Amino acid sequence: MKKTNPTGIIGWKAEYNTGIDRIDFEHKIFLELVNSFKIALDAGRTKEELVKILTEIEKYAEFHFISEENCMFSINYPGYKQHQSLHFDLLEQFNLAKYEELGFSKFYEFIKDWFIMHTTQEDTRLKEFIDENNIEFDIFRYNISL
Amino acid sequence: MMNIGLVNLLIIDDKQENLRLISSFFEDANYVIKATTSPDEAIKACKEIEFDLILLDIRMPVDGFQVCKWIKESDRNASTPIIFMAEKTDLENISKAFKLGCRDILTKPFQLEELISKVSTHSLLHIQYRKINELMSAKDKIFSIIGHDLRSPYNSLIGFSNLLLENLKETQNIEAIKYTEIINSLSVKNLELLDSLLNYARNLEKNALQAFDKINVTALISEILQVVQPAALLKDIKLTHEIGEAANIFGKRDLIATMIRNFLSNAIKFTNRGGHISILTKVANDWVEIVISDNGIGMDDHQLKTIFDHTIKESTPGTNGEVGTGYGLLLSKEIIDKHNGRVSVDSQTGIGTSFKISLPRYR
Numbered sequence: 285m286k287k288t289n290p291t292g293i294i295g296w297k298a299e300y301n302t303g304i305d306r307i308d309f310e311h312k313i314f315l316e317l318v319n320s321f322k323i324a325l326d327a328g329r330t331k332e333e334l335v336k337i338l339t340e341i342e343k344y345a346e347f348h349f350i351s352e353e354n355c356m357f358s359i360n361y362p363g364y365k366q367h368q369s370l371h372f373d374l375l376e377q378f379n380l381a382k383y384e385e386l387g388f389s390k391f392y393e394f395i396k397d398w399f400i401m402h403t404t405q406e407d408t409r410l411k412e413f414i415d416e417n418n419i420e421f422d423i424f425r426y427n428i429s430l
Numbered sequence: 431m432m433n434i435g436l437v438n439l440l441i442i443d444d445k446q447e448n449l450r451l452i453s454s455f456f457e458d459a460n461y462v463i464k465a466t467t468s469p470d471e472a473i474k475a476c477k478e479i480e481f482d483l484i485l486l487d488i489r490m491p492v493d494g495f496q497v498c499k500w501i502k503e504s505d506r507n508a509s510t511p512i513i514f515m516a517e518k519t520d521l522e523n524i525s526k527a528f529k530l531g532c533r534d535i536l537t538k539p540f541q542l543e544e545l546i547s548k549v550s551t552h553s554l555l556h557i558q559y560r561k562i563n564e565l566m567s568a569k570d571k572i573f574s575i576i577g578h579d580l581r582s583p584y585n586s587l588i589g590f591s592n593l594l595l596e597n598l599k600e601t602q603n604i605e606a607i608k609y610t611e612i613i614n615s616l617s618v619k620n621l622e623l624l625d626s627l628l629n630y631a632r633n634l635e636k637n638a639l640q641a642f643d644k645i646n647v648t649a650l651i652s653e654i655l656q657v658v659q660p661a662a663l664l665k666d667i668k669l670t671h672e673i674g675e676a677a678n679i680f681g682k683r684d685l686i687a688t689m690i691r692n693f694l695s696n697a698i699k700f701t702n703r704g705g706h707i708s709i710l711t712k713v714a715n716d717w718v719e720i721v722i723s724d725n726g727i728g729m730d731d732h733q734l735k736t737i738f739d740h741t742i743k744e745s746t747p748g749t750n751g752e753v754g755t756g757y758g759l760l761l762s763k764e765i766i767d768k769h770n771g772r773v774s775v776d777s778q779t780g781i782g783t784s785f786k787i788s789l790p791r792y793r
Contacts, residue, residue, distance in 0.1 A: 375538055
Protein backbone atom coordinates (compact mmCIF):
# COMPACT_ATOMS: atom_id res chain seq x y z
CA MET A 285 0.00 0.00 0.00
CA LYS A 286 1.42 3.33 -1.03
CA LYS A 287 1.37 6.21 1.36
CA THR A 288 0.34 9.63 0.17
CA ASN A 289 3.14 10.81 -2.03
CA PRO A 290 4.20 14.38 -2.80
CA THR A 291 2.06 14.81 -5.89
CA GLY A 292 -1.08 14.60 -3.75
CA ILE A 293 -2.18 11.22 -4.97
CA ILE A 294 -4.20 9.43 -2.31
CA GLY A 295 -3.15 5.99 -1.27
CA TRP A 296 -5.41 3.37 0.22
CA LYS A 297 -5.71 3.35 3.99
CA ALA A 298 -6.86 0.57 6.30
CA GLU A 299 -9.55 2.84 7.71
CA TYR A 300 -11.29 2.78 4.31
CA ASN A 301 -12.06 -0.95 4.64
CA THR A 302 -15.68 -1.98 4.97
CA GLY A 303 -14.93 -5.68 5.24
CA ILE A 304 -16.83 -6.47 2.05
CA ASP A 305 -14.42 -7.23 -0.77
CA ARG A 306 -16.65 -6.04 -3.52
CA ILE A 307 -17.34 -2.67 -1.96
CA ASP A 308 -13.69 -2.14 -1.07
CA PHE A 309 -12.75 -3.06 -4.62
CA GLU A 310 -15.13 -0.47 -6.03
CA HIS A 311 -13.85 2.11 -3.56
CA LYS A 312 -10.32 1.45 -4.79
CA ILE A 313 -11.38 2.06 -8.36
CA PHE A 314 -13.11 5.20 -7.26
CA LEU A 315 -9.94 6.40 -5.64
CA GLU A 316 -8.05 5.63 -8.84
CA LEU A 317 -10.43 7.82 -10.78
CA VAL A 318 -10.07 10.68 -8.33
CA ASN A 319 -6.29 10.32 -8.48
CA SER A 320 -6.30 10.26 -12.25
CA PHE A 321 -8.15 13.55 -12.17
CA LYS A 322 -5.48 15.07 -9.92
CA ILE A 323 -2.76 13.82 -12.22
CA ALA A 324 -4.47 15.25 -15.27
CA LEU A 325 -5.02 18.54 -13.45
CA ASP A 326 -1.39 18.83 -12.44
CA ALA A 327 -0.25 17.87 -15.92
CA GLY A 328 -2.14 20.84 -17.30
CA ARG A 329 -4.67 18.93 -19.37
CA THR A 330 -7.32 20.91 -21.25
CA LYS A 331 -10.63 21.88 -19.69
CA GLU A 332 -12.40 19.48 -22.02
CA GLU A 333 -10.32 16.49 -20.91
CA LEU A 334 -10.75 17.38 -17.24
CA VAL A 335 -14.52 17.64 -17.67
CA LYS A 336 -14.53 14.21 -19.29
CA ILE A 337 -12.79 12.68 -16.29
CA LEU A 338 -15.23 14.38 -13.96
CA THR A 339 -18.10 12.90 -15.94
CA GLU A 340 -16.49 9.51 -15.52
CA ILE A 341 -16.31 10.07 -11.76
CA GLU A 342 -19.94 11.23 -11.68
CA LYS A 343 -21.11 8.16 -13.59
CA TYR A 344 -19.02 5.81 -11.53
CA ALA A 345 -20.39 7.28 -8.32
CA GLU A 346 -23.94 6.62 -9.57
CA PHE A 347 -23.06 3.04 -10.40
CA HIS A 348 -21.21 2.49 -7.16
CA PHE A 349 -24.01 3.82 -4.99
CA ILE A 350 -26.48 1.42 -6.57
CA SER A 351 -24.04 -1.45 -6.28
CA GLU A 352 -23.46 -0.71 -2.62
CA GLU A 353 -27.19 -0.35 -1.95
CA ASN A 354 -27.87 -3.66 -3.65
CA CYS A 355 -25.34 -5.32 -1.39
CA MET A 356 -26.80 -3.74 1.74
CA PHE A 357 -30.29 -4.75 0.67
CA SER A 358 -29.33 -8.36 0.20
CA ILE A 359 -27.72 -8.72 3.64
CA ASN A 360 -30.70 -6.98 5.26
CA TYR A 361 -28.56 -4.20 6.57
CA PRO A 362 -30.81 -2.20 8.92
CA GLY A 363 -29.32 1.13 7.93
CA TYR A 364 -30.08 0.51 4.23
CA LYS A 365 -32.70 3.24 3.70
CA GLN A 366 -30.75 5.85 5.65
CA HIS A 367 -27.58 5.02 3.76
CA GLN A 368 -29.45 5.32 0.48
CA SER A 369 -30.59 8.79 1.57
CA LEU A 370 -26.99 9.70 2.24
CA HIS A 371 -26.13 8.66 -1.30
CA PHE A 372 -28.92 10.90 -2.59
CA ASP A 373 -27.55 13.77 -0.52
CA LEU A 374 -24.08 13.13 -1.93
CA LEU A 375 -25.42 13.43 -5.45
CA GLU A 376 -27.16 16.69 -4.56
CA GLN A 377 -23.89 18.06 -3.16
CA PHE A 378 -22.05 16.93 -6.26
CA ASN A 379 -24.60 18.74 -8.43
CA LEU A 380 -24.25 21.96 -6.48
CA ALA A 381 -20.45 21.81 -6.58
CA LYS A 382 -20.54 21.07 -10.30
CA TYR A 383 -22.24 24.37 -11.07
CA GLU A 384 -20.67 26.53 -8.43
CA GLU A 385 -17.75 27.41 -10.66
CA LEU A 386 -15.23 26.43 -8.04
CA GLY A 387 -12.51 25.89 -10.54
CA PHE A 388 -10.96 22.49 -11.01
CA SER A 389 -8.56 22.62 -8.05
CA LYS A 390 -11.26 23.41 -5.54
CA PHE A 391 -13.53 20.85 -7.16
CA TYR A 392 -10.84 18.24 -6.71
CA GLU A 393 -10.63 19.07 -3.01
CA PHE A 394 -14.41 18.75 -2.79
CA ILE A 395 -14.45 15.31 -4.41
CA LYS A 396 -11.56 14.06 -2.32
CA ASP A 397 -13.23 15.07 0.95
CA TRP A 398 -16.62 13.92 -0.30
CA PHE A 399 -15.31 10.43 -0.97
CA ILE A 400 -13.15 10.09 2.10
CA MET A 401 -15.76 11.45 4.48
CA HIS A 402 -18.48 9.14 3.31
CA THR A 403 -16.29 6.07 3.04
CA THR A 404 -14.59 6.37 6.40
CA GLN A 405 -17.64 7.48 8.33
CA GLU A 406 -20.61 5.82 6.76
CA ASP A 407 -19.56 2.89 4.64
CA THR A 408 -17.35 1.50 7.41
CA ARG A 409 -20.38 1.00 9.63
CA LEU A 410 -21.02 -1.98 7.47
CA LYS A 411 -17.96 -3.63 8.98
CA GLU A 412 -19.47 -3.41 12.46
CA PHE A 413 -22.72 -4.94 11.25
CA ILE A 414 -20.90 -7.75 9.48
CA ASP A 415 -18.68 -8.56 12.46
CA GLU A 416 -21.61 -8.57 14.84
CA ASN A 417 -23.78 -10.72 12.64
CA ASN A 418 -21.41 -13.16 10.97
CA ILE A 419 -22.61 -12.29 7.50
CA GLU A 420 -21.66 -14.62 4.70
CA PHE A 421 -19.93 -12.06 2.57
CA ASP A 422 -17.83 -14.25 0.41
CA ILE A 423 -20.41 -13.98 -2.32
CA PHE A 424 -19.83 -10.24 -2.44
CA ARG A 425 -16.70 -10.26 -4.45
CA TYR A 426 -15.86 -9.86 -8.08
CA ASN A 427 -14.31 -13.05 -9.43
CA ILE A 428 -11.76 -11.32 -11.55
CA SER A 429 -8.07 -11.98 -11.49
CA LEU A 430 -6.17 -8.84 -12.28
CA MET B 431 -34.39 30.45 -27.80
CA MET B 432 -38.06 30.43 -28.73
CA ASN B 433 -39.98 33.61 -28.06
CA ILE B 434 -42.74 32.70 -25.68
CA GLY B 435 -43.43 35.85 -23.69
CA LEU B 436 -43.48 35.74 -19.90
CA VAL B 437 -43.23 32.34 -18.27
CA ASN B 438 -44.50 31.84 -14.73
CA LEU B 439 -42.29 29.22 -13.14
CA LEU B 440 -42.70 27.66 -9.69
CA ILE B 441 -39.79 25.78 -8.15
CA ILE B 442 -40.21 23.71 -5.00
CA ASP B 443 -37.16 22.11 -3.35
CA ASP B 444 -36.31 21.68 0.33
CA LYS B 445 -32.75 22.92 -0.20
CA GLN B 446 -32.35 26.67 -0.53
CA GLU B 447 -29.09 26.18 -2.47
CA ASN B 448 -30.92 24.19 -5.12
CA LEU B 449 -33.52 26.94 -5.51
CA ARG B 450 -30.75 29.49 -5.89
CA LEU B 451 -28.87 27.36 -8.37
CA ILE B 452 -31.84 26.64 -10.63
CA SER B 453 -33.16 30.20 -10.46
CA SER B 454 -29.76 31.47 -11.51
CA PHE B 455 -30.10 29.77 -14.87
CA PHE B 456 -33.34 31.59 -15.67
CA GLU B 457 -32.34 35.10 -14.86
CA ASP B 458 -33.37 36.55 -18.20
CA ALA B 459 -36.43 38.74 -18.28
CA ASN B 460 -38.75 36.11 -19.72
CA TYR B 461 -39.06 34.06 -16.55
CA VAL B 462 -41.03 35.14 -13.50
CA ILE B 463 -39.86 32.75 -10.81
CA LYS B 464 -41.45 31.79 -7.53
CA ALA B 465 -39.07 29.58 -5.59
CA THR B 466 -39.88 28.12 -2.18
CA THR B 467 -38.74 25.42 0.21
CA SER B 468 -42.18 25.33 1.78
CA PRO B 469 -44.89 23.16 0.22
CA ASP B 470 -47.51 25.19 2.11
CA GLU B 471 -46.31 28.38 0.53
CA ALA B 472 -46.27 26.67 -2.84
CA ILE B 473 -49.87 25.46 -2.51
CA LYS B 474 -50.91 28.96 -1.46
CA ALA B 475 -49.22 30.42 -4.53
CA CYS B 476 -50.97 27.84 -6.70
CA LYS B 477 -54.29 29.18 -5.50
CA GLU B 478 -53.40 32.71 -6.59
CA ILE B 479 -51.18 32.42 -9.65
CA GLU B 480 -51.61 30.28 -12.74
CA PHE B 481 -48.14 28.89 -13.42
CA ASP B 482 -46.89 27.73 -16.81
CA LEU B 483 -44.61 25.09 -15.34
CA ILE B 484 -43.71 23.65 -11.94
CA LEU B 485 -40.39 22.07 -10.94
CA LEU B 486 -40.95 19.83 -7.95
CA ASP B 487 -38.39 17.92 -5.91
CA ILE B 488 -39.63 14.44 -5.04
CA ARG B 489 -37.56 13.97 -1.93
CA MET B 490 -38.42 16.56 0.70
CA PRO B 491 -39.57 16.29 4.27
CA VAL B 492 -43.05 16.33 2.73
CA ASP B 493 -43.58 13.69 0.04
CA GLY B 494 -43.24 15.34 -3.40
CA PHE B 495 -46.00 13.16 -4.84
CA GLN B 496 -48.38 14.37 -2.17
CA VAL B 497 -47.52 17.98 -3.01
CA CYS B 498 -48.21 17.15 -6.64
CA LYS B 499 -51.62 15.83 -5.67
CA TRP B 500 -52.46 19.04 -3.80
CA ILE B 501 -51.36 21.18 -6.73
CA LYS B 502 -53.61 19.21 -9.08
CA GLU B 503 -56.51 19.90 -6.74
CA SER B 504 -56.10 23.64 -7.09
CA ASP B 505 -58.35 25.39 -9.59
CA ARG B 506 -55.72 27.43 -11.29
CA ASN B 507 -53.03 24.81 -11.62
CA ALA B 508 -54.91 21.57 -12.14
CA SER B 509 -53.46 21.19 -15.62
CA THR B 510 -50.12 22.92 -15.10
CA PRO B 511 -47.32 20.57 -16.22
CA ILE B 512 -45.06 19.33 -13.42
CA ILE B 513 -41.44 18.28 -13.88
CA PHE B 514 -40.23 16.16 -11.00
CA MET B 515 -36.65 16.37 -9.80
CA ALA B 516 -34.93 13.28 -8.47
CA GLU B 517 -31.42 11.97 -7.90
CA LYS B 518 -30.09 9.81 -10.70
CA THR B 519 -29.96 6.67 -8.59
CA ASP B 520 -33.44 7.08 -7.12
CA LEU B 521 -34.89 4.63 -9.61
CA GLU B 522 -37.89 3.79 -7.46
CA ASN B 523 -39.15 7.36 -7.33
CA ILE B 524 -38.28 8.03 -10.97
CA SER B 525 -40.33 5.03 -12.00
CA LYS B 526 -43.19 6.10 -9.74
CA ALA B 527 -43.14 9.61 -11.17
CA PHE B 528 -43.44 8.39 -14.75
CA LYS B 529 -46.21 5.97 -13.77
CA LEU B 530 -48.11 8.85 -12.17
CA GLY B 531 -48.02 10.65 -15.49
CA CYS B 532 -45.68 13.50 -14.68
CA ARG B 533 -44.75 15.68 -17.61
CA ASP B 534 -41.04 14.91 -17.38
CA ILE B 535 -38.17 14.17 -15.00
CA LEU B 536 -34.97 16.02 -14.24
CA THR B 537 -32.29 13.93 -12.59
CA LYS B 538 -29.53 15.28 -10.36
CA PRO B 539 -26.73 15.75 -11.07
CA PHE B 540 -28.23 17.37 -14.15
CA GLN B 541 -26.85 18.51 -17.43
CA LEU B 542 -27.38 22.26 -17.70
CA GLU B 543 -28.57 22.19 -21.31
CA GLU B 544 -31.09 19.50 -20.41
CA LEU B 545 -32.54 21.60 -17.59
CA ILE B 546 -32.88 24.69 -19.75
CA SER B 547 -34.27 22.81 -22.72
CA LYS B 548 -36.88 20.92 -20.72
CA VAL B 549 -38.06 24.02 -18.92
CA SER B 550 -38.43 26.08 -22.06
CA THR B 551 -39.98 23.28 -24.12
CA HIS B 552 -42.59 22.35 -21.56
CA SER B 553 -43.49 25.96 -20.78
CA LEU B 554 -43.95 26.64 -24.47
CA LEU B 555 -46.11 23.54 -24.84
CA HIS B 556 -48.33 24.61 -22.00
CA ILE B 557 -48.66 28.18 -23.19
CA GLN B 558 -49.66 26.91 -26.62
CA TYR B 559 -52.14 24.50 -25.05
CA ARG B 560 -53.76 27.38 -23.18
CA LYS B 561 -53.83 29.49 -26.32
CA ILE B 562 -55.57 26.69 -28.24
CA ASN B 563 -58.20 26.42 -25.52
CA GLU B 564 -58.77 30.17 -25.66
CA LEU B 565 -59.17 30.06 -29.41
CA MET B 566 -61.59 27.13 -29.20
CA SER B 567 -63.68 29.06 -26.67
CA ALA B 568 -63.67 32.13 -28.84
CA LYS B 569 -64.68 30.10 -31.86
CA ASP B 570 -67.51 28.41 -29.98
CA LYS B 571 -68.69 31.80 -28.78
CA ILE B 572 -68.72 33.12 -32.30
CA PHE B 573 -70.70 30.12 -33.56
CA SER B 574 -73.13 30.71 -30.79
CA ILE B 575 -73.48 34.38 -31.68
CA ILE B 576 -73.89 33.64 -35.37
CA GLY B 577 -76.23 30.81 -34.55
CA HIS B 578 -78.60 32.89 -32.48
CA ASP B 579 -77.94 36.58 -32.39
CA LEU B 580 -77.24 37.20 -36.05
CA ARG B 581 -79.95 34.94 -37.42
CA SER B 582 -82.88 36.37 -35.53
CA PRO B 583 -82.87 39.86 -37.11
CA TYR B 584 -83.07 38.18 -40.50
CA ASN B 585 -86.04 36.16 -39.42
CA SER B 586 -87.71 39.41 -38.39
CA LEU B 587 -86.82 41.11 -41.68
CA ILE B 588 -88.16 38.18 -43.67
CA GLY B 589 -91.31 37.93 -41.57
CA PHE B 590 -92.14 41.60 -41.63
CA SER B 591 -91.36 42.11 -45.29
CA ASN B 592 -93.67 39.16 -46.05
CA LEU B 593 -96.41 40.81 -44.00
CA LEU B 594 -95.76 44.08 -45.81
CA LEU B 595 -96.07 42.35 -49.15
CA GLU B 596 -99.40 40.84 -48.04
CA ASN B 597 -100.64 44.32 -47.14
CA LEU B 598 -99.31 45.87 -50.32
CA LYS B 599 -100.87 43.20 -52.54
CA GLU B 600 -104.16 45.09 -52.74
CA THR B 601 -102.61 48.46 -53.42
CA GLN B 602 -101.37 49.52 -56.79
CA ASN B 603 -98.12 50.76 -55.32
CA ILE B 604 -95.77 48.98 -57.71
CA GLU B 605 -92.66 50.71 -56.44
CA ALA B 606 -93.43 49.89 -52.80
CA ILE B 607 -94.03 46.27 -53.74
CA LYS B 608 -90.79 46.16 -55.73
CA TYR B 609 -88.73 47.59 -52.87
CA THR B 610 -90.32 45.27 -50.35
CA GLU B 611 -89.59 42.28 -52.58
CA ILE B 612 -85.96 43.38 -52.72
CA ILE B 613 -85.79 43.65 -48.94
CA ASN B 614 -87.35 40.23 -48.64
CA SER B 615 -85.08 38.46 -51.13
CA LEU B 616 -81.92 40.10 -49.79
CA SER B 617 -82.86 38.96 -46.31
CA VAL B 618 -83.50 35.42 -47.50
CA LYS B 619 -80.21 35.35 -49.38
CA ASN B 620 -78.21 36.70 -46.48
CA LEU B 621 -79.74 34.28 -44.04
CA GLU B 622 -78.75 31.50 -46.40
CA LEU B 623 -75.25 32.91 -46.60
CA LEU B 624 -75.04 32.97 -42.83
CA ASP B 625 -76.19 29.38 -42.59
CA SER B 626 -73.81 28.29 -45.33
CA LEU B 627 -70.89 29.96 -43.61
CA LEU B 628 -71.83 28.42 -40.30
CA ASN B 629 -72.15 25.02 -41.90
CA TYR B 630 -68.83 25.42 -43.71
CA ALA B 631 -66.98 26.46 -40.58
CA ARG B 632 -68.55 23.76 -38.46
CA ASN B 633 -67.65 21.16 -41.04
CA LEU B 634 -64.06 22.37 -41.12
CA GLU B 635 -63.84 21.58 -37.46
CA LYS B 636 -65.42 18.18 -37.99
CA ASN B 637 -62.88 17.58 -40.74
CA ALA B 638 -60.04 17.95 -38.32
CA LEU B 639 -61.31 15.71 -35.60
CA GLN B 640 -62.50 12.49 -37.05
CA ALA B 641 -61.04 9.09 -37.80
CA PHE B 642 -61.64 7.32 -41.11
CA ASP B 643 -63.59 4.17 -42.02
CA LYS B 644 -64.15 2.10 -45.12
CA ILE B 645 -66.81 3.48 -47.48
CA ASN B 646 -68.48 1.73 -50.39
CA VAL B 647 -68.59 4.58 -52.90
CA THR B 648 -71.15 3.08 -55.25
CA ALA B 649 -73.64 2.41 -52.47
CA LEU B 650 -73.14 5.91 -51.08
CA ILE B 651 -73.75 7.56 -54.44
CA SER B 652 -76.96 5.58 -54.93
CA GLU B 653 -78.23 6.87 -51.60
CA ILE B 654 -77.33 10.45 -52.45
CA LEU B 655 -79.01 10.23 -55.85
CA GLN B 656 -82.26 9.33 -54.12
CA VAL B 657 -81.94 12.42 -51.97
CA VAL B 658 -81.31 14.85 -54.84
CA GLN B 659 -83.83 13.22 -57.19
CA PRO B 660 -86.75 15.52 -56.21
CA ALA B 661 -84.77 18.65 -57.03
CA ALA B 662 -83.77 17.17 -60.39
CA LEU B 663 -87.35 16.17 -61.12
CA LEU B 664 -88.52 19.75 -60.55
CA LYS B 665 -86.41 20.80 -63.54
CA ASP B 666 -87.04 17.61 -65.47
CA ILE B 667 -83.36 16.74 -65.34
CA LYS B 668 -82.32 13.14 -65.91
CA LEU B 669 -79.84 11.59 -63.46
CA THR B 670 -77.83 8.53 -64.46
CA HIS B 671 -75.36 6.48 -62.47
CA GLU B 672 -72.75 4.47 -64.37
CA ILE B 673 -70.91 1.99 -62.24
CA GLY B 674 -67.48 0.70 -63.11
CA GLU B 675 -65.65 -1.66 -60.80
CA ALA B 676 -67.01 -1.56 -57.24
CA ALA B 677 -64.55 0.11 -54.97
CA ASN B 678 -64.03 1.34 -51.46
CA ILE B 679 -62.36 4.44 -50.17
CA PHE B 680 -61.05 5.38 -46.78
CA GLY B 681 -62.86 8.33 -45.25
CA LYS B 682 -65.63 9.86 -43.22
CA ARG B 683 -68.99 8.90 -44.61
CA ASP B 684 -70.99 12.03 -43.91
CA LEU B 685 -68.23 14.28 -45.19
CA ILE B 686 -67.90 12.36 -48.46
CA ALA B 687 -71.69 12.39 -48.77
CA THR B 688 -71.76 16.17 -48.24
CA MET B 689 -69.06 16.60 -50.84
CA ILE B 690 -70.82 14.57 -53.52
CA ARG B 691 -74.19 16.14 -52.72
CA ASN B 692 -72.68 19.62 -53.20
CA PHE B 693 -71.36 18.74 -56.64
CA LEU B 694 -74.71 17.23 -57.61
CA SER B 695 -76.67 20.23 -56.30
CA ASN B 696 -74.48 22.50 -58.36
CA ALA B 697 -74.95 20.38 -61.43
CA ILE B 698 -78.72 20.53 -61.00
CA LYS B 699 -78.61 24.28 -60.37
CA PHE B 700 -76.63 25.03 -63.50
CA THR B 701 -78.35 22.65 -65.90
CA ASN B 702 -81.30 23.74 -67.95
CA ARG B 703 -84.75 22.20 -67.89
CA GLY B 704 -84.71 18.78 -69.55
CA GLY B 705 -80.96 18.42 -69.18
CA HIS B 706 -78.86 15.45 -68.16
CA ILE B 707 -76.45 14.76 -65.33
CA SER B 708 -74.36 11.65 -65.07
CA ILE B 709 -72.25 10.19 -62.29
CA LEU B 710 -69.62 7.70 -63.23
CA THR B 711 -67.50 5.73 -60.77
CA LYS B 712 -64.44 3.82 -61.80
CA VAL B 713 -61.17 2.49 -60.47
CA ALA B 714 -57.78 3.54 -61.84
CA ASN B 715 -54.94 1.73 -60.02
CA ASP B 716 -54.81 3.12 -56.49
CA TRP B 717 -57.50 5.69 -57.09
CA VAL B 718 -61.27 5.70 -57.15
CA GLU B 719 -62.61 8.26 -59.62
CA ILE B 720 -66.00 9.89 -59.47
CA VAL B 721 -66.92 11.93 -62.54
CA ILE B 722 -69.96 14.19 -62.31
CA SER B 723 -70.93 15.66 -65.66
CA ASP B 724 -73.75 17.87 -66.80
CA ASN B 725 -74.83 19.47 -70.07
CA GLY B 726 -75.64 22.74 -68.39
CA ILE B 727 -74.52 26.32 -68.88
CA GLY B 728 -70.86 25.64 -68.17
CA MET B 729 -68.26 28.12 -66.89
CA ASP B 730 -65.96 30.65 -68.48
CA ASP B 731 -62.22 30.90 -67.79
CA HIS B 732 -62.61 33.37 -64.95
CA GLN B 733 -65.12 31.20 -63.15
CA LEU B 734 -62.95 28.11 -63.69
CA LYS B 735 -60.00 29.85 -62.09
CA THR B 736 -61.85 31.13 -59.05
CA ILE B 737 -64.16 28.24 -58.39
CA PHE B 738 -62.11 26.84 -55.47
CA ASP B 739 -60.68 30.14 -54.33
CA HIS B 740 -62.00 31.03 -50.93
CA THR B 741 -60.84 34.62 -51.13
CA ILE B 742 -63.11 35.29 -54.09
CA LYS B 743 -66.67 34.54 -53.25
CA GLU B 744 -68.93 35.35 -56.14
CA SER B 745 -72.09 33.41 -56.55
CA THR B 746 -73.83 32.79 -59.85
CA PRO B 747 -77.59 32.36 -59.86
CA GLY B 748 -78.82 29.04 -61.24
CA THR B 749 -80.76 28.52 -64.47
CA ASN B 750 -83.98 28.72 -62.45
CA GLY B 751 -82.76 31.75 -60.53
CA GLU B 752 -81.68 29.60 -57.59
CA VAL B 753 -79.69 31.49 -55.00
CA GLY B 754 -76.44 30.14 -53.70
CA THR B 755 -73.39 31.21 -51.78
CA GLY B 756 -70.41 29.48 -53.34
CA TYR B 757 -69.49 27.82 -50.08
CA GLY B 758 -70.74 24.43 -51.16
CA LEU B 759 -67.89 23.85 -53.60
CA LEU B 760 -65.35 25.33 -51.21
CA LEU B 761 -66.39 22.92 -48.54
CA SER B 762 -66.23 20.06 -51.03
CA LYS B 763 -62.67 20.98 -51.94
CA GLU B 764 -61.73 21.05 -48.25
CA ILE B 765 -63.22 17.61 -47.75
CA ILE B 766 -61.37 16.23 -50.78
CA ASP B 767 -58.10 17.70 -49.50
CA LYS B 768 -58.62 16.21 -46.08
CA HIS B 769 -59.11 12.82 -47.69
CA ASN B 770 -55.86 13.22 -49.67
CA GLY B 771 -57.78 13.33 -52.91
CA ARG B 772 -57.72 15.48 -56.01
CA VAL B 773 -60.33 17.29 -58.06
CA SER B 774 -60.18 18.64 -61.59
CA VAL B 775 -62.79 20.40 -63.68
CA ASP B 776 -63.50 20.64 -67.36
CA SER B 777 -66.03 23.13 -68.64
CA GLN B 778 -67.22 25.09 -71.63
CA THR B 779 -69.88 27.75 -71.64
CA GLY B 780 -73.04 26.54 -73.29
CA ILE B 781 -71.82 22.93 -73.43
CA GLY B 782 -71.54 21.74 -69.84
CA THR B 783 -69.27 20.96 -66.93
CA SER B 784 -67.51 17.87 -65.71
CA PHE B 785 -65.89 17.44 -62.30
CA LYS B 786 -63.49 14.55 -61.73
CA ILE B 787 -62.90 13.64 -58.09
CA SER B 788 -60.10 11.18 -57.31
CA LEU B 789 -59.84 9.59 -53.89
CA PRO B 790 -57.27 7.11 -52.61
CA ARG B 791 -58.53 3.58 -52.83
CA TYR B 792 -58.99 1.53 -49.70
CA ARG B 793 -57.34 -1.84 -50.06
